[in-house]
Amino acid sequence: MIDTKAIRLLTFIIVGLLFQQCGINNNIMFKAPKGEHAHSDSIPMTPMADYQISVDDKLTFSLSTNNGTKIIEALSGIGTGIGGTNSSEYIVRKTGKVELPILGEVPVSGLTIPQFEDTLQKLFSKEYQEPFVQVKITNQRVVVFPGNGSDAMVILLSNANTTLMEAIAAAGGITERGKANTIKLMRKENGIRKIYNIDLSTLDGLKYVDMVVQANDYIYIEPNPELAREVVKEIAPVLTILSSVILVFSIFSKL
Numbered sequence: 373m374i375d376t377k378a379i380r381l382l383t384f385i386i387v388g389l390l391f392q393q394c395g396i397n398n399n400i401m402f403k404a405p406k407g408e409h410a411h412s413d414s415i416p417m418t419p420m421a422d423y424q425i426s427v428d429d430k431l432t433f434s435l436s437t438n439n440g441t442k443i444i445e446a447l448s449g450i451g452t453g454i455g456g457t458n459s460s461e462y463i464v465r466k467t468g469k470v471e472l473p474i475l476g477e478v479p480v481s482g483l484t485i486p487q488f489e490d491t492l493q494k495l496f497s498k499e500y501q502e503p504f505v506q507v508k509i510t511n512q513r514v515v516v517f518p519g520n521g522s523d524a525m526v527i528l529l530s531n532a533n534t535t536l537m538e539a540i541a542a543a544g545g546i547t548e549r550g551k552a553n554t555i556k557l558m559r560k561e562n563g564i565r566k567i568y569n570i571d572l573s574t575l576d577g578l579k580y581v582d583m584v585v586q587a588n589d590y591i592y593i594e595p596n597p598e599l600a601r602e603v604v605k606e607i608a609p610v611l612t613i614l615s616s617v618i619l620v621f622s623i624f625s626k627l
Contacts, residue, residue, distance in 0.1 A: 415557070415568045417583045422484035423509070429464045430511040431480075433472075433489075435496060436504045461510055474499060485509065512587035516543035519550020519593040529587060536570070537581040539591060550593040552577075558590035565590075 425431070462470045468481030475495050480488055489505045496503035512529040516539055525543040527534075536557070546552055553573035558565050570580050585591070 415570070415580065415583060419584060419586050420561075422486065423512070423587055425464060425480050425483050425485070425488060425509065427464050427466055427468060427481055428511075429509055430461045431464070431470070432461055432508050432510055433492065434506045435492075435500070437500045437502060439502045439504050509587070514539050514585050514587070514589040514591060516540060517590075517592045518543045518545065519547035519595050523547055529585070533584050535581060536583045536585055536591070539585050539589075540593075543591075546572075546593055547595075549595045551596055552593070554594040556590075556592040556594070557583075557585075558592065559586060560588060 462472060464470050464480055467477075468479060469477040470480045471477055472492075475492075478491065478495065480491075483491065485507050489507050492505040492507070493503050496505065514527050514529065514534075515524065516527055517524045518540065523544065527539050527542045531538075540546065551573075553571045555570040555572060557568040557570055559568065560566075571577050572580065
């Protein structure tokens, strides 16, 4: 006969281990403590300041003389000379400087794009007459978690005025598991990540869809817990072991 006390003890031990090592919904990140203040009402709809170039940024620049005359002539099909886009990418080094043709190392970290363009125009003016310079950062991006961790995407910002809705759409939209009423926008301000809570589940959320995202923003759409499926996934191996143990007890009790 099966020792029911032994089976109960074994079951208690296995269930205890299950809850001790339970991994149910461990993939949900950035859980907010109860009572946390939401910054939804103070979300900046447009960038508060120009982007500052930082280490590891990639950039390209175009150079033309005579205040850009060559660019206009090239577009109209007349004239030749210095003008047009330099297709080469230059990386800002850990020193905060970038190595450029003719100029060599140029300090750039912390400058805005207009400030860097002014710097290059002054430096190139030593070699060229009335230089006209345009700079573009090519690796500006946001990270979007659309509601399922395996679907997270890094979205390159080809447009400086990319909106929140455009960024979410580029990531494939909110997944079936995603919670449209629990969207966290994480933005670095003065060296600290600030979290803004956004609700797009109702028409009231329309006031946020045209918010301009900024380089290095994180957009995290919280997934639904799906407790039932997670519990089944966690206990299935334990139930298999338990069934096997009961079968072994049953066999030995008949010997």
